[in-house]
Amino acid sequence: EVQLVESGGGLVQPGRSLRLSCAASGFTFDDYAMHWVRQTPGKGLEWVSGISWNSGSIGYADSVKGRFTISRDNAKKSLYLQMNSLRAEDTALYYCAKGYCSSISCTGHDNWGQGTLVTVSS
């Protein structure tokens, strides 16, 4: 059974940093692209960032480019999101999502975690 477990969320002041982690199990982690998707309470989904199977391709939403960094450690079957210069508008539930193939381009996230809540507030 595929499992994705996010951690690292919490309350943080504007301008500070936070690092999210996603522990994967139940599938061959280094065969698939991985993504971060966020959802503001009561609102829609927003793709944040994606990384290919070997970290050779990485993409970011314009809203986080230059502030967030995605990475993965295939040996540890883990995905990360380093979030710097956080803003109030970054407040959301952050999901880790598995792609159905190795590339970012074949969008279709077939497994999702339960999310970790990030609240940016003073």
Place this chain on the structure above:
Amino acid sequence: QSALTQPPSASGSPGQSVTISCTGTSSDVGGYNYVSWYQQHPGKAPKLMIYEVSKRPSGVPDRFSGSKSGNTASLTVSGLQAEDEADYYCSSYGGYNTVVFGGGTKLTVL
């Protein structure tokens, strides 16, 4: 990276069919056959219902179907059931290693 356009709401009676549209541009929906659809019930994580425009993951009922014409993709739910009531989101590859989502459609089963 503009969000794809979906109607905010859609509805139908049990047994009927309903179609939800998802409009983008030639840089996303129209440019790639990488359109996906997700179902999300309140308090739950999204569930992949359609990928690559019209393919269904294992376990998704064949009542759910997808299509695309030009810059607009569509999700059709046939034989509506009460449990289909949920929010539905489309997404597309946007080029340059980016993905874009639609704003979501709340489907109500009357």
